[in-house]
Amino acid sequence: MKAIGVSIFLPTCAYGVKYASSNGEKAFLRPPGALKEGDFSKLCIKCGRCMAVCPEKTIFTADFGTNFLQTGTPVMDFQYTACNLCREESNPSQKMRCIEACPTSALADIKREQVRIGLAKIVKESCIAWQSTGCTICKDACPEKAIELTAKGLEPLINEDKCNGCGICQKVCPTAIAGAYKGKRSKGVVILPNRERV
Amino acid sequence: MNVLRKNIKSVRFLVALIFLCLLVAGYFVSYFAGSYCSLSIFGVSFICPLGFLQTVLADRGVTLKGFLAFLGTLAVIAIFGKIFCAWFCSTVLIGKSGADNHRKNEPKGKRGLGAIIILATAAVTTFIFSFPVFCLICPIGLFFGFIFSVLHLFGVFKLSWGLIVFPLILIAEFTLLKRWCYSFCPVGALVGLLSRLNFFIKPKVIGNECQVNHGKSCGVCKDVCPEGIDIKSASHNESANCTKCMECWAHCPGGAIKVKLFSKERRV
Numbered sequence: 001m002k003a004i005g006v007s008i009f010l011p012t013c014a015y016g017v018k019y020a021s022s023n024g025e026k027a028f029l030r031p032p033g034a035l036k037e038g039d040f041s042k043l044c045i046k047c048g049r050c051m052a053v054c055p056e057k058t059i060f061t062a063d064f065g066t067n068f069l070q071t072g073t074p075v076m077d078f079q080y081t082a083c084n085l086c087r088e089e090s091n092p093s094q095k096m097r098c099i100e101a102c103p104t105s106a107l108a109d110i111k112r113e114q115v116r117i118g119l120a121k122i123v124k125e126s127c128i129a130w131q132s133t134g135c136t137i138c139k140d141a142c143p144e145k146a147i148e149l150t151a152k153g154l155e156p157l158i159n160e161d162k163c164n165g166c167g168i169c170q171k172v173c174p175t176a177i178a179g180a181y182k183g184k185r186s187k188g189v190v191i192l193p194n195r196e197r198v
Numbered sequence: 199m200n201v202l203r204k205n206i207k208s209v210r211f212l213v214a215l216i217f218l219c220l221l222v223a224g225y226f227v228s229y230f231a232g233s234y235c236s237l238s239i240f241g242v243s244f245i246c247p248l249g250f251l252q253t254v255l256a257d258r259g260v261t262l263k264g265f266l267a268f269l270g271t272l273a274v275i276a277i278f279g280k281i282f283c284a285w286f287c288s289t290v291l292i293g294k295s296g297a298d299n300h301r302k303n304e305p306k307g308k309r310g311l312g313a314i315i316i317l318a319t320a321a322v323t324t325f326i327f328s329f330p331v332f333c334l335i336c337p338i339g340l341f342f343g344f345i346f347s348v349l350h351l352f353g354v355f356k357l358s359w360g361l362i363v364f365p366l367i368l369i370a371e372f373t374l375l376k377r378w379c380y381s382f383c384p385v386g387a388l389v390g391l392l393s394r395l396n397f398f399i400k401p402k403v404i405g406n407e408c409q410v411n412h413g414k415s416c417g418v419c420k421d422v423c424p425e426g427i428d429i430k431s432a433s434h435n436e437s438a439n440c441t442k443c444m445e446c447w448a449h450c451p452g453g454a455i456k457v458k459l460f461s462k463e464r465r466v
Contacts, residue, residue: 002375003312006382007319014323014331041329042256045249046339047235048346052225057353061346064359069329072343072360080354103236103245104253105261 017069027193029076029165031059031098032085032115033107043106046072050098050107058083058167059098074098076117078167078191079176084143085112085166118165118191120146120158126175127188129155138169138189147189156189167191206448207298214290218345225349233342234286235333236267243267244274246338247392248320248385252330255321272392279396280389284424284443288341289379294372296379296386296424297443313380313387320384332384337371340364380424393438398459400437401446403430407454419446419455429455 027037031050034040051059051074058081062070076083086096096115099107128135139147139156146162147169149155175188202209221237224230231238236245245267254260274282289295320332333339347360375382401419409416410430420428423446425439447455 003310003315003382006316006375010316010319010331010335011323011326013334014327014329017334018327018329038328039257043253043261045235045246045253045330045333046343047233047237047246047249048342049232049236049238051346052221052231052233060350060356061343061358061360064363068334071334072339077356080356101231101238102263103243103267104250104264 028062028070028073029078029118029167029191029193031074031076031107032083032096032117033099033102033110035106035108040106041069041073043104044073045104047103048072048074049101049103050074053097053101055086055097056081056084076167076191078170079187080171082167082171083117084168085115085164087112087143115164115166116194117167118193119160120163120165120169120189121192122156122158122189123186126179126184126186127156127173128175128178129153130188135174135188137172137174141168141172143168158189165191165194203448206444210285210290210295210297210443211293213285214287217286218291222345222349225346225353233345234282234288234338235336235342242270244270246385247271247275248317248332248336248388249330251321251388252324252332255325256328256330258325272395275389275392276395277398279393279399279438279440279442280386281399281442282389283379283383283386284441287379288338292341292368292372294378295443296377297441297445299377299424310381313383313390316382317384317387335367335371336385337368337378337383338385340368344368380426390439393440394435396438399442399457400440401429401442401444401455401457404454404456407452409452409454416451418449418451422446422449 030040035043051061058076058078059074060077062073062075064071086094088094096112099109122130124130134154136149136154136156139149143166144162144164146159147156148159150157169189170187170191173187173189176185220230221233224232229240234246235249236243238244243263243266245264247268250264250268253264284290284295284297287295290298323331343360344364347358347364350356350358351361372378379386405411420426424443425441427437427440429437429446444457447457
């Protein structure tokens with residue numbers, strides 16, 4: 001009897017979840033190579049292998065607050081760590097580990113140049129260089145040289161063609177530390193999800 | 199041997215715990231990475247058969263990597279049968295596995311259709327809604343969701359709702375749906391079906407020592423079997439559900455049950 005109950009519960013749950021999540025369609029910061037949201041959710045079984053193999057521990061599980069359908073799926077968070085695309089000086093042929101690990105190809109096998117996790121955005125209200133003066137930490141850290149300074153005031157701007165959303169700028173941005181006494185937690189540069197990723 | 203016999207439940211728990219520790223260590227050194235939904239051991243990949251089936255149905259296509267991982271799983275099932283259920287599954291760790299909860303005082307009978315019905319529903323629902331539906335409520339996945347939440351908490355000090363919500367769903371499932379493994383678990387049901395490929399490591403009764411052959415009535419092996427298998431008369435397909443939990447071996451009063459690596463089909 002209970003089995004039939006569960007059998008009724010499962011489709012109801014699936015229906016509810018599917019339609020609850022289709023309304024507020026939200027883009028996520030997925031690991032490199034993630035398919036488009038619709039295809040990604042078909043293939044991701046939330047096994048956590050990408051999380052386990054990530055050497056930088058940048059991949060987390062999506063939380064309940066975001067979207068129940070996506071709970072447990074991998075999302076990236078650059079507040080404390082960032083993705084270095086598994087570049088290793090000692091081993092240049094190292095592939096991106098999360099892509100290697102994904103058992104269902106929800107993370108497709110793409111080249112490093114094709115990676116578009118998201119897009120960096122300068123938060124001018126928080127950015128030290130825009131608010132006062134003289135910070136180039138994100139520009140110096142960016143491995144893609146995607147952050148340029150304005151000629152006049154040396155404020156950072158994002159070159160959207162070069163930025164691959166690796167999050168190193170957000171990780172190193174010192175605004176949260178500098179503003180800690182004022183209770184500020186926002187960074188001067190954040191990665192936003194872009195829907196047209198590979 | 200006698201120590202093992204008496205503490206078979208603790209031995210199973212220990213094995214499951216060691217594997218969990220290996221997986222947790224894999225989070226940091228990644229030779230042994232993932233969860234029971236999918237893991238790799240020194241580069242060899244395995245995937246949950248139900249998870250694989252669901253991705254095939256949801257995507258309406260087979261991915262090569264998934265298929266290779268599934269072949270790995272099939273190989274394990276062909277050799278060890280349903281061993282996962284009694285020795286590795288997260289239910290063993292939370293003390294809710296079928297093998298830990300004998301059905302001594304419950305009505306016996308052949309394995310019901312409950313789990314198969316849920317398996318079929320999960321498959322159809324996944325096909326209609328195009329995402330792995332059962333993964334949402336799978337106790338194994340929820341358990342590992344909790345483990346990953348804990349790892350994130352101590353690894354990078356990131357708090358998440360998973361720490362509270364995953365255990366809550368688990369508790370709800372196991373209080374509402376008692377005897378989950380036997381009556382409801384579609385993963386176990388699917389592994390049981392695939393275990394028909396398995397011909398190894400099956401408990402067998404050695405005729406001379408069995409008490410029934412000496413004119414006494416006994417049915418302990420059947421009573422303690424979490425799958426309700428009567429090994430004295432079970433057909434190959436029935437005994438495919440054997441989880442190798444070794445309860446029958448541990449409880450047989452005459453010590454008549456041996457678990458042999460390979461044994462021919464028993465003919466009644």
